[in-house]
Amino acid sequence: MKRFAFILIPCAVVVMALTTAAVQQAEICDTKALKEAAKNKLSPYNYDSGKVTKLTYKNKPQLKEIEVPVFIGEKYRMVFNMSGITRGVVVTVFNKDKEAKNRKALWSSKDAKAEGGLYSFEPEGGKFKFYVDYEIPAVQDSAKAECAVFMLGYK
Amino acid sequence: MRFTTLTLAAAFAFAACSNDKPENNDTDTLKGDSTGVTVEVDNEGSKTTLPSPLRVAMMFQRSGLKFIPGITFGSDKAINFSTKFQKARIMGVYSSDLAYTVLNKQSNESQKLLKTIREVAGQIDLGKVFDQTNLYDRFNANLDNTDSLGGIIGDIQYQTDLQLQAGGQTEMYGIIFSGAWVEAMYIGAQVYKKEGNDNVVLALLEQMAVLKSILEELNSYNTQDADLKAWIAELSALQTIVDAMPSIKKLNENPDLEFKDVKPTSEEMAPVIQKIEELRAAIVKG
Numbered sequence: 212m213k214r215f216a217f218i219l220i221p222c223a224v225v226v227m228a229l230t231t232a233a234v235q236q237a238e239i240c241d242t243k244a245l246k247e248a249a250k251n252k253l254s255p256y257n258y259d260s261g262k263v264t265k266l267t268y269k270n271k272p273q274l275k276e277i278e279v280p281v282f283i284g285e286k287y288r289m290v291f292n293m294s295g296i297t298r299g300v301v302v303t304v305f306n307k308d309k310e311a312k313n314r315k316a317l318w319s320s321k322d323a324k325a326e327g328g329l330y331s332f333e334p335e336g337g338k339f340k341f342y343v344d345y346e347i348p349a350v351q352d353s354a355k356a357e358c359a360v361f362m363l364g365y366k
Numbered sequence: 367m368r369f370t371t372l373t374l375a376a377a378f379a380f381a382a383c384s385n386d387k388p389e390n391n392d393t394d395t396l397k398g399d400s401t402g403v404t405v406e407v408d409n410e411g412s413k414t415t416l417p418s419p420l421r422v423a424m425m426f427q428r429s430g431l432k433f434i435p436g437i438t439f440g441s442d443k444a445i446n447f448s449t450k451f452q453k454a455r456i457m458g459v460y461s462s463d464l465a466y467t468v469l470n471k472q473s474n475e476s477q478k479l480l481k482t483i484r485e486v487a488g489q490i491d492l493g494k495v496f497d498q499t500n501l502y503d504r505f506n507a508n509l510d511n512t513d514s515l516g517g518i519i520g521d522i523q524y525q526t527d528l529q530l531q532a533g534g535q536t537e538m539y540g541i542i543f544s545g546a547w548v549e550a551m552y553i554g555a556q557v558y559k560k561e562g563n564d565n566v567v568l569a570l571l572e573q574m575a576v577l578k579s580i581l582e583e584l585n586s587y588n589t590q591d592a593d594l595k596a597w598i599a600e601l602s603a604l605q606t607i608v609d610a611m612p613s614i615k616k617l618n619e620n621p622d623l624e625f626k627d628v629k630p631t632s633e634e635m636a637p638v639i640q641k642i643e644e645l646r647a648a649i650v651k652g
Contacts, residue, residue, distance in 0.1 A: 243532065261524070261527055278413060278415070282417070363415065
């Protein structure tokens with residue numbers, strides 16, 4: 212019994228610590244407000260899907276890629292809400308994934324103007340999928356994680 | 367000494383707690399596109415989005431998918447489902463049936479289906495989607511306007527996504543959509559079997575690309591739930607059948623080809639359709 216408790220109590224402590232960390236992560240941004248702003252920018256396109264991506268900073272540059280399935284014959288609007296991002300994250304939409312050698316950048320936030328941290332882009336064509344890449348810069352301080360919101364509309 | 371014992375115990379406990387989780391290396395490295403600098407690839411969490419059931423149904427609609435009465439599951443059978451997993455999957459089935467009936471202007475059936483979806487949503491902690499919005503009334507007030515219904519269904523999807531996130535049950539997202547996708551494929555397959563429309567085959571083919579995204583989403587949950595693990599295994603079996611199709615192999619080996627450039631034969635489609643029918647039967651059995 213003592214041996215069982217010896218394992219169980221520290222285990223519970225670790226689980227509680229992890230749970231607390233998870234709750235803190237979940238509260239790093241107001242996802243509802245970020246999504247609402249993105250959805251307003253989506254109009255007159257119908258909402259299809261959205262994704263909140265947690266961006267964690269490190270002392271080396273990182274890349275996070277999101278796949279977006281698309282179908283032939285549809286018109287799309289992509290909206291990015293980067294208003295919660297403070298560290299110069301660049302968003303780029305590609306026609307192929309990060310492993311492909313001859314992929315083409317279709318749009319980049321580097322060349323676009325944001326309105327209140329919101330970007331929108333209407334891609335043309337598309338076969339199978341688009342790929343959204345978040346280029347996360349290296350930081351030297353203890354920057355907190357932030358949230359980027361992607362939303363797709365169609366008509 | 368006491369501190370050392372506690373530290374060791376905590377370390378042991380951490381190992382014990384983590385023991386049944388799969389080893390998961392969430393980072394990789396890659397040369398940056400523009401800079402050539404080596405960057406770390408963050409693979410943590412889900413890396414895909416999934417289309418809404420209405421968008422999937424619209425894609426089939428563009429292929430000339432006709433309405434055939436009796437193909438959908440029916441709006442009065444949700445009572446047979448007991449677990450949250452089963453209810454989430456059947457909610458997906460109902461979502462696809464709703465999209466199919468809305469696009470084919472079957473107002474009465476659409477109305478019944480939305481009522482059922484609202485009931486099932488309430489049973490899986492998604493009641494706020496309808497309780498705190500006027501979406502149900504808006505839907506019923508616009509039954510004869512397909513364009514407006516498209517926007518309202520989009521809003522229902524949006525509210526569902528919000529509630530899943532707020533309730534910390536994002537895993538339901540992939541489960542609901544997997545049910546919706548199987549139902550959409552089932553409807554497409556049944557219409558193809560009855561009508562033999564080649565464009566529907568191309569739509570089925572195009573939809574097969576989504577299966578990989580579904581598996582990616584479901585696998586990202588690293589679940590220990592037996593029902594979900596079994597469901598992932600079933601969907602993976604379908605993926606294996608799809609990957610073995612000569613048309614899919616041709617598409618994968620020739621990136622410049624379009625779906626219209628490959629014409630799968632009915633013999634090629636038969637095992638895929640059979641597996642889809644099995645998956646759909648498993649869902650509706652409860």
